[in-house]
Amino acid sequence: MFNMTNQSNKEKLREFWLTLMRCDSIRKIGFQIKDVYLALFEKYNINSDKVDLTWTVLDVGIGVWLLDPDQPVSDFEHLLSSLQLPQQTPNKSCVDALEADMILLSEGMKKLFQMLQCKDMWNLFVCLETKLVNVLAGMERREMSISIHTLLHFSSVLKRNLTSLEEKAHKAAGHAFLLNSHHQLRQVLFEELKLDSYLPGKTKLAKTNVTREISTSETVLTQLLPFHPLPGILLEYRQLQKLKSTYIDGILSCVNDSYLTTHWDQTSAATGRLSSHHPNIQAIPKLPVTIKDHQTNFIVGKVNSAVEGDNVVQFNARDVFISRPDWSLLSADFQQIELRILGHLTNDPILLKIFSDKTVPDIFNALAAQWMGKCVEDVSEADREQTKRVVYSVMYGIGKEKLASYLKCTTDTAKAIMASFLLKFPAVNQFTKSCVEFCEKYGYTRTIFKRRRLFPNITHRNGALRAQAERQCVNFCVQGSAADICKAAMLQVENALASNRDIKARLLVQIHDEVLLEVADSDLNTVSGLVKSVMESEKLCGSVVSLRVPIPVSISVGKTWGQMHPLSATCNNS
């Protein structure tokens, strides 16, 4: 907590800055404000379960990044040159150097103010990105509980199964080779076993992007499945290898004393999304993996996600993330946020009607019904999946060939499906066109929070590069706007928690359209109601924009991240 109305905190801050000045140059640690906050937390052992959002410290690096988000924030010198400031050589004295740098920075901030102001981004900078720094610093200090036991157990079981699969693969290939090497695998599959020759004449296997060789991807291996045991063994091996190396051993290497923290990067994604690393907590597998384990005998109940059946074990990597005793994990998830933003941006009457109708339980079913002229009851699961794919593909500007391979139909059918979709929702097509036209005229596109991304290739001679820029500029409007809203949601949630000091809850991670909190069991109902109402509130985006569509939030709760269930009790009176 760093409440600045508190006199002793003011003193602490002053003392902290003086220490910084004495011991180091701002070029090394001073210009990333999040790191300054973290150093402050550390030095004074501050509890950051809730942070004070009224404290505003502008970060020049983030401001510069907003001007051109494809350019990642690098070093201090680069910042200076971005702001067309002189890159003077550091003075001999440390304090002098810091003072000179501070003068440069304040000069830079003035320029930044002008540049952001005339691009209408000052509000985005101060009210969203700058406030978010406080939240991220808090999240980065909060430790998440990890079940070391589950982790070690998974690791050893996976290791056993991997060696067994490796032996099988070597036997099937006729000799030993490195299963992880695409190069060696390619040789075995296509030069020694010639598995591609078994395919019916017209079938073409996917090629690698740069070297144009036959791919060894999951898609290709699946196609080769009927002709030889090796592809099947490899698919299983790959799955387990990924699980073990990245999500079990990888996580383990980030764990300290059964607690884990991640690093949050505000400026690495050009669309404005957050990213996390070491570990990348936004890419932990969501669905459990089923493996056949011949050699293991499980003690049932000892590990909750390793359930013994007929030698079948279920692994869920998210089960290693747990809550502390008497606390639970709570996740709040925006439902179909990108699709709903498309509805808002396109202003398509049919889309708006579907989104506003709260009696429609599943949006993709309703969309499929609209699109195919069926009753909602007649829409099959396949119809729903197809509709979902078409919608997102059209949003991101897919080609008809790619769509055909996605839907496993002919290119003509894919073309017809796209055409009928665009006919049904003409505003979508119109939005795409006007987006590209705007970009051609001004060289950038904008999100609903006025975030910008530049697309210099939008007028490129090369058609492929130009087409890519066209897809990107449309994608940015949608994905970037979703990122804006998710960031705003984090601020509002943090703010709501901080203003209710007796509530025991803390924001731990963000997975793009979802936030994960740790909440004391006694406060679960209260926090659930609070978070839901804050995220669904029309005031979420403040005065920036009012959405033409509601974005419902679903709440679920559990003792581990892998076992989350909808919370039955609802609470709106807090």
Add this chain to the structure above:
DNA sequence: CGTAACGTGGTGAGG
């Protein structure tokens, strides 16, 4: 000449 350090390509996890 062996090894370390780094970059690149392929693959796959999430959204």
Add this chain to the structure above:
DNA sequence: TCCTCACCACGT
């Protein structure tokens, strides 16, 4: 079709 990060093999 867009955007990330992590791991592995392999070349320099």
